[in-house]
Amino acid sequence: MSLSCSSLLTPVDEDREFRLDDYEGARARWCPGCGDHSVLTAAQRLLVDEQLKPEETVFVSGIGCSSRFPHYMKTYGFHGLHGRALPVATGVKLNRPDLHVFVVMGDGDCVSIGAGHWVHATRYNVDMVAMMLDNNIYGLTKMQTSPTTPQGYKSNTQPQGSWLPALNPLEATLGITNASFVAQTAEWIPAHLFATLQAAYRHRGFAFVRVLQRCPVFTEDIYLDAVRNPEMIDMLTHPDGVELPESLRQIYTSEVRHDPKNLAAAREIAADTSRLRLGVLYRDESNPRYEETRHLPLHTAEDKIRILNEELDQYAV
Amino acid sequence: MRVLVGDDTAVQTRAEQSRIRTTRQPQCTVEVVSDSGEGAQKCGQTFGAVSAKMGNGVWTVEIIPAEIQPPPRSPAGASGNRIRIGEGVVTNWGDRTNVAIAFNEQVLLARHRLDAIEEDAILLVENMWATHKDEDIRAEWAAAMDELGQANYRIIEVPMEEECLTIVENARKGKNMFALGILCWIFDRDMEITREQIAHAFRKKDPEITERNHELLELGYSWADSHLDVRIDVTPGLSPENTLVMNGNQAIAYGAVAAGMDLAAMYPITPATSVSHQLGEMFYKFGGVVHQAEDEIAAVGVALGASYSGKVAFTITSGPGLALKTEFLGLSVMSEIPLVLVNVQRGGPSTGLPTKVEQSDLLAALFGQPGDAPHVVMAPATIEECFHSMITARRIAETFRTLVMVLTDANLATGVQPFPRPTLDPAWQGSLPDMSPVPEGKAPYDWDEETGLSRRFIPGTPGGMHTLTGLAHDENSKVAYASAINQKSSAMRSRKMAVLQSTLRPPVVHGPESGDLLIVGWGSTKGAIEEAVDRAREEGLSASSLHLRFLSPLEPGLKGIFGRFKKVMTVEINYSDDPDMPYITDENRRRGQLAWLLRAQTLVDVDCWTRVLGEPLQPGAIHDVIRANVSKGGAA
Numbered sequence: 001m002s003l004s005c006s007s008l009l010t011p012v013d014e015d016r017e018f019r020l021d022d023y024e025g026a027r028a029r030w031c032p033g034c035g036d037h038s039v040l041t042a043a044q045r046l047l048v049d050e051q052l053k054p055e056e057t058v059f060v061s062g063i064g065c066s067s068r069f070p071h072y073m074k075t076y077g078f079h080g081l082h083g084r085a086l087p088v089a090t091g092v093k094l095n096r097p098d099l100h101v102f103v104v105m106g107d108g109d110c111v112s113i114g115a116g117h118w119v120h121a122t123r124y125n126v127d128m129v130a131m132m133l134d135n136n137i138y139g140l141t142k143m144q145t146s147p148t149t150p151q152g153y154k155s156n157t158q159p160q161g162s163w164l165p166a167l168n169p170l171e172a173t174l175g176i177t178n179a180s181f182v183a184q185t186a187e188w189i190p191a192h193l194f195a196t197l198q199a200a201y202r203h204r205g206f207a208f209v210r211v212l213q214r215c216p217v218f219t220e221d222i223y224l225d226a227v228r229n230p231e232m233i234d235m236l237t238h239p240d241g242v243e244l245p246e247s248l249r250q251i252y253t254s255e256v257r258h259d260p261k262n263l264a265a266a267r268e269i270a271a272d273t274s275r276l277r278l279g280v281l282y283r284d285e286s287n288p289r290y291e292e293t294r295h296l297p298l299h300t301a302e303d304k305i306r307i308l309n310e311e312l313d314q315y316a317v
Numbered sequence: 318m319r320v321l322v323g324d325d326t327a328v329q330t331r332a333e334q335s336r337i338r339t340t341r342q343p344q345c346t347v348e349v350v351s352d353s354g355e356g357a358q359k360c361g362q363t364f365g366a367v368s369a370k371m372g373n374g375v376w377t378v379e380i381i382p383a384e385i386q387p388p389p390r391s392p393a394g395a396s397g398n399r400i401r402i403g404e405g406v407v408t409n410w411g412d413r414t415n416v417a418i419a420f421n422e423q424v425l426l427a428r429h430r431l432d433a434i435e436e437d438a439i440l441l442v443e444n445m446w447a448t449h450k451d452e453d454i455r456a457e458w459a460a461a462m463d464e465l466g467q468a469n470y471r472i473i474e475v476p477m478e479e480e481c482l483t484i485v486e487n488a489r490k491g492k493n494m495f496a497l498g499i500l501c502w503i504f505d506r507d508m509e510i511t512r513e514q515i516a517h518a519f520r521k522k523d524p525e526i527t528e529r530n531h532e533l534l535e536l537g538y539s540w541a542d543s544h545l546d547v548r549i550d551v552t553p554g555l556s557p558e559n560t561l562v563m564n565g566n567q568a569i570a571y572g573a574v575a576a577g578m579d580l581a582a583m584y585p586i587t588p589a590t591s592v593s594h595q596l597g598e599m600f601y602k603f604g605g606v607v608h609q610a611e612d613e614i615a616a617v618g619v620a621l622g623a624s625y626s627g628k629v630a631f632t633i634t635s636g637p638g639l640a641l642k643t644e645f646l647g648l649s650v651m652s653e654i655p656l657v658l659v660n661v662q663r664g665g666p667s668t669g670l671p672t673k674v675e676q677s678d679l680l681a682a683l684f685g686q687p688g689d690a691p692h693v694v695m696a697p698a699t700i701e702e703c704f705h706s707m708i709t710a711r712r713i714a715e716t717f718r719t720l721v722m723v724l725t726d727a728n729l730a731t732g733v734q735p736f737p738r739p740t741l742d743p744a745w746q747g748s749l750p751d752m753s754p755v756p757e758g759k760a761p762y763d764w765d766e767e768t769g770l771s772r773r774f775i776p777g778t779p780g781g782m783h784t785l786t787g788l789a790h791d792e793n794s795k796v797a798y799a800s801a802i803n804q805k806s807s808a809m810r811s812r813k814m815a816v817l818q819s820t821l822r823p824p825v826v827h828g829p830e831s832g833d834l835l836i837v838g839w840g841s842t843k844g845a846i847e848e849a850v851d852r853a854r855e856e857g858l859s860a861s862s863l864h865l866r867f868l869s870p871l872e873p874g875l876k877g878i879f880g881r882f883k884k885v886m887t888v889e890i891n892y893s894d895d896p897d898m899p900y901i902t903d904e905n906r907r908r909g910q911l912a913w914l915l916r917a918q919t920l921v922d923v924d925c926w927t928r929v930l931g932e933p934l935q936p937g938a939i940h941d942v943i944r945a946n947v948s949k950g951g952a953a
Binding site: 025026054055056058059060063070071073074075076077078079080081084086087088089090091092093094095096098099116117119120294296297298299301302304305307308309311312314315316317 | 561562563571574575580582599604606608618619620626627630648741776777780781782783786795
C-alpha cells in the first residue's frame with residue numbers, strides 16, 4: 001500500500017538460522033510464578049519454530065503487567081497506551097503488511113478500557129495474533145476488579161466481592177461479525193499454549209487467543225481446581241484447530257472433537273462456563289481481511305504528481 | 318421602497334432596456350438562502366466558481382442551519398452561501414450582504430435579524446407564499462414583509478415556483494438554478510462558463526438533469542432580463558490563468574497527497590469530515606488508505622502505528638476529537654514518532670457550535686497533553702496555505718521526529734477562494750525512511766546533544782530492534798530508572814523546538830514596521846484583519862498587523878517587533894472578557910488565547926479583542942476596534 005518496505009530490505013544473512021536467544025530481550029521482571037513467563041517462552045519458541053526475522057516482527061502491547069512483554073523480546077516492540085494496542089497494531093499492519101504483528105494485552109487492556117477496539121479489530125480481521133493474557137484482575141495497579149473477575153471475588157475496589165457476573169470474552173468475540181479465529185489456552189499447559197499460538201500465527205486473519213493465567217499475588221487460586229484436576233478441562237481438538245500434543249494425551253483425557261468451522265457449536269461451547277474448554281473454538285479463513293481489502297497498488301512520486309495534476313484540473317479556473 | 322414585479326402589470330420588455338441601470342462596484346456580497354435541501358448552496362457555490370473563473374476575486378462562506386432537518390420556512394433553517402466577489406483579490410467574507418436571493422421570506426428574515434444585510438441591499442424573494450392556500454403562511458408572509466419593509470431594502474418579489482413549474486414538475490428541485498440565472502443576469506456572468514460549471518456539478522448524475530438545469534438557468538436569466546432594472550458590474554480584474562478554486566478542506570486533502578502522505582485515519586466529525594470524503598475518492602486513485610476508525614482514539618492510534626512503521630501518516634479531527642486523542646498525542650511526543658494532526662476548529666467547549674468557526678483550540682493544542690509535550694503547532698491563514706501547510710507539516714514531522722498539529726477552522730474548511738495553482742514537486746513527497754542496517758552501537762534515541770535530533774529505526778531495519786515505550790526512557794529506549802535520564806530526554810525533546818525556531822524567518826509586518834497599533838492574528842482571520850488595517854490606514858490611522866503561522870515554536874523576533882508599537886493587541890475568534898464587564902480586572906481578565914501566549918512568551922502587555930459569534934470576523938468590526946484603540950493611544 002503506502003510503501004513496500006520489504007523490497008528495500010537489505011538481505012542480511014538470508015540463510016541465517018534463528019535460535020531462542022535471537023529473540024530474547026531484557027530479563028523479564030514479572031513476579032516469580034507469573035503466567036506471563038510461560039507465554040513469553042511460548043512466543044519465543046514460536047518465533048524459532050517459524051524462523052521469523054526479528055527485524056520483521058513487531059510485538060505491540062498496551063499497559064499492564066503483561067504489556068511489558070515486548071521489552072523481553074528482541075524484536076521490534078511497541079509498548080504504547082492502556083487499551084490501545086489494537087489500533088496501533090492495525091496501523092502497523094495496514095501500512096506494512098509485510099511485518100509479522102503480535103499483540104499482547106491484559107484483560108483490563110482488552111475487554112475494559114480497550115473494549116471498543118477489541119470489537120472492531122475483530123471485525124476488521126487484520127492478519128495478526130492478538131493474545132489476551134487473562135488473569136482476571138488488575139495486577140500492576142494492585143488488585144482491582146476487572147471485567148473478567150469472577151462474581152464475588154474480592155478486590156481492593158470491590159472488597160465485598162465483584163458485583164457483576166464476569167464478562168465472557170470468548171462468547172463476546174464469537175458474537176462479532178467477521179470474527180475469524182477464536183481460541184482459548186492456559187499458561188500452565190505450555191505444550192497446548194505453544195500449539196495454540198502456532199495455530200493462531202498460521203491463521204490468516206485476526207487470531208484472538210485468550211490465555212488463562214494466574215497472578216501469583218492476587219489470583220493465585222483462580223484456576224487452582226483445574227490446574228490440580230486436569231479432568232475438569234475439555235480439550236477441543238481438530239485437524240483444523242489444534243490437536244492434543246502426545247505429551248498431554250495421558251493427562252487430559254477429556255478430549256472433545258470440535259470442528260472450528262461450526263460457529264453455532266463454538267458459541268454454545270463458549271457460553272457454557274460450567275467447564276473449562278481449551279482449543280480453537282472457531283476458525284474461518286474465508287473472511288475478508290481488511291488490509292487486503294484496502295490494499296491498493298503503489299504509485300511512484302511522478303505518477304502521483306501526474307494523477308494529482310489531473311485532479312487539480314477539475315478546480316482550475 | 319417596495320417594487321412589485323412578476324405580475325403582468327409590471328412586466329418590462331427588452332425594448333425598455335434603456336431603463337436598466339448598471340452600477341459599477343469594486344466588490345459586492347451576495348447571499349443565496351433557502352430551507353435546507355433546496356439547493357441554495359449549489360447555487361451559491363456555482364456562482365462563486367463562475368466568478369472566479371471569470372477573473373473575479375472570490376470568497377465564499379457557507380450558511381449552515383444548526384439542525385439537520387429544521388422545519389421548513391423557519392428562521393432557524395436558513396441555509397445557503399454568502400459569496401463576496403471583487404475586482405481584485407478577496408481575502409475575507411466582508412461585512413454585510415448587498416444582494417440576497419431567498420426561497421422564502423422566513424430565511425430572509427433570519428438574515429435580517431442577524432444584521433447580515435446591508436441597509437440598501439437588493440433582496441429577491443420567492444413570492445408564492447403571499448398567495449399560499451394556507452392562511453397561516455400568508456399571515457407569516459405579511460408579517461415578515463412588514464418587518465423587512467421597516468428597513469431600507471429594495472425588495473423584489475420573484476415568482477420562482479410559478480416560473481420553474483413551466484419546466485419541472487417539482488419546483489423545489491429547480492429553484493436554485495433559476496435563482497442562479499437571475500444572479501448571472503444581474504452580475505453579467507459568462508453563460509458558457511456557467512453551463513460548464515453546472516455540467517461539472519452534476520457530472521455524476523443522469524445527463525438529462527444537466528439539461529434540465531441548463532433550461533432553468535436560462536429561464537432565470539431571461540426572467541431577470543425582462544423584469545429587473547438593476548445590474549451590478551464587478552469587473553473581473555484578475556488573470557484567472559493557472560488558478561485553482563477550492564475550499565480549505567479540499568486543499569488540506571490535496572496538500573496531504575502532494576506531501577506524500579498516504580494513510581489518513583479519522584472518525585467522522587464536523588467540520589473536518591469532508592477532508593476524508595475528498596481523500597476517500599482520491600486515495601483510490603493514488604493508492605492510499607482513508608481508515609475510518611471506530612473512534613477518535615483509534616483513529617490517531619492507527620495513524621501513529623502507521624507512522625511508526627514507515628512514512629508519516631495523519632489524522633483529521635475537530636475540537637472534541639482533539640480532546641479524545643490527547644493521550645496518543647503525548648505518546649507521539651514521548652516516543653518521537655512523527656505524526657501530523659489536522660484540527661479543523663469549531664466552536665467549543667464540548668459539542669459547542671459544530672458547524673461554526675472558532676479559534677478556541679489554540680491553548681488545548683499547545684498544552685492539552687498532560688506532562689511536558691513539546692510539539693509543533695501551525696496555522697494556515699488562507700486556503701492556499703492549507704495546501705502548502707501539509708507539505709511543511711509532513712517534512713517537519715519527519716525531520717524532527719515530532720507531532721505537528723495543523724490548526725484550520727470552519728471558515729477555511731468551507732470557504733472557497735481562488736489561489737495560484739502550485740507547481741507540484743516530487744521532492745515534497747519525501748523519501749522512504751532510511752532502512753539501511755543500523756550500525757553497531759547506534760541507539761534508537763541517539764540524540765544529538767546539541768539539537769536533540771536522532772535517526773528513527775523503523776520495523777524492518779536490520780539491527781534496529783528495540784521496544785518503543787511511552788514510559789520515560791533512555792537512549793536505548795530502555796525504561797528509565799535513573800532520574801537524570803528523564804531530565805535529559807525532556808531537554809532533548811524540547812530542544813528540537815528551539816532548533817526548528819532557529820530555521821524560521823521573523824514574520825513580516827503588514828504595513829509600517831512601527832506605529833501606534835499592531836494587530837496580531839493567526840489562522841483564517843488574516844484577510845479581514847488586513848482589510849481593516851488598510852481601511853484604517855486610508856483614514857490616516859497608524860496601524861499595522863502581523864499574522865502568525867507558527868504558534869509552537871513561535872516565530873522569532875516578536876519581542877523586537879512588538880517593541881516598535883505603542884500598543885499590541887490580538888484579534889481572534891475565541892472568548893475573552895471585555896475589560897469593562899462587571900468583576901473583570903486587569904488581573905483576573907481572561908484574554909484571547911494568542912494574547913495569553915504572547916504575553917507569556919514576550920512579557921509585552923498584549924491586549925486583545927475577540928468575539929465568538931460563530932461566524933468569521935468582519936473587517937468593519939475590526940476597523941472599529943482599530944479606531945477605538947488608536948485614538949485611545951492618543952495618536953493619529
